[in-house]
Amino acid sequence: MDAKRVAAIIALALLALVPPVAMAADAPFYVGLFARIMVFAIAAVSLDLILGYGGLVSFGHAAYLGIGAYAVGILSFHGVTGGFAHFATAFFAAAAAALVIGFVSLRTSGVYFIMITLAFSQMVYFLGVSLNQYGGDDGLNIARHSNFGAALDLKDPVVFYYFVFALLLVFLFLGSRIVRSRFGVLLQGVKSNERRMIALGFPTFRYKLAAFVMAGAICGVAGALFANLTLFVSPSIMHWTRSGEILMMVILGGLGSLIGPVFGAAAYLILESVLSRLTEHWQAVLGPILILVVLFSKTGLYGLFAMGARRRG
């Protein structure tokens, strides 16, 4: 087995062990922290699908996180508590938004694509601010977790943890199939040399759009999970700095590897959690760390981790 796969399996095994270890150590805080890490990992994995494989630098990914979270918030507000309704709505609403945003944005490329996705996410952000009925700027409390019946009670932090974990595994598995399929190879061809792809006769736009919609939909699910994690949703979840954070997780963890963003989300949120207890200027410490990782490992933290595993193995 190659080192990268070993690194991925070790990381996922460690994630599976978090609740029993945390409970044994009487530190339930860590169950919540790692659930949060995995929620963002799903968002980051979805971004990696288009960024790492398609070369599409979307700077508005938090919009789909927000749409997914608001889907849960708004449905709950109107008394709809069904888990399938929540997650299906989050998935399809985010997909629909990505379809519209992608349809326009994907006509541009490079810096313009970055700017236009940012602009769209700001529009969605201000839409959230203007939703006075749903708390506007102040946000919206969510009365209850998405209801999947008694067997899957998301109120229980450990159950919720494994629910997120299972979804993360599903998306990682689906992602790993997709990136190796004809569709995935095509996407990587677009990243490598789109002009060549068009000259070969690939109508690249429709494929890029499909990938963009998939990424948005998966991120919408992450948003629904986020709403369940915090039982609160406000426009701040889709602030543009949040898009930056997700982007950072992907780059920090390792572009184009799917599992890398999981490392990135963990590193980012653990650093945030540790450093923000020490100083409110924790981002001043995070910045240099990010720069060092990007300078010294093109494949991100995940690449470093895999290198370590290879040396030992």
Next chain:
Amino acid sequence: MAEPVLETSGLTKRFGGIVATGDVSLSVAPGEIHAVIGPNGAGKTTLISELSGELKPDAGSIRFAGADISRFGPVRRAALGIARAFQVTSIFREFTALENVALAVQARAGHSFRFWRPAEREAQLREPARAMLRDVGLGERADLPAGSLSHGEKRALELAMVLATGPRLLLLDEPTAGMGAEESAAMVRLLAGLKSRFSVVLVEHDMDAVFALADRITVMVYGRVIASGAPEAIRADPEVRRAYLGDEEPGC
């Protein structure tokens, strides 16, 4: 003569005040290698881009296999069988040589909304790609990253990709560009082997290559066609000699 595969009439493209191609009319018969020569800036690459659909001409029309394709974009033209090799090698550097060609095969193998089966296990993509690599002499290099191949090998790889799309018309923009004498000769041999299987528009600076391969030659200067005809006639044409080949010995 059989009905031409490709026929342009009055093809004109201006960039600002500069006429890149002015009123270019040429035709390519089936199986013919039609070379386009001319000094730098003559509009040869612009012409290729107009034929491939990457650039829209300001005026004129293009007929391919009897149909007017003037308004078609590059993707549709590629689907009809017009394949282009670029002047600056255009390949997927991160992919292996085999993956490069397999992706070209995939371009002609139906839609790519296939999400499940790993492409690397699809024999219907891999086998034709492997065969094509052998045809251009890269059989041994199939599993190397394309970016690590030598310049000549990269040019041959791009040719293999172009051929793997099953084209009817090849647009080759200086296939021997940047090659040493030996690599150049190998490329000419390779192209000579393709002769009559495809129709080719060949832009080339290397006159030895042109006269070794071409059935017909069109000479462009400043965007305009100044002569078109059989190689011997072009070689003897006084205007061509004055404008381009130089008055002394053709072939330099």
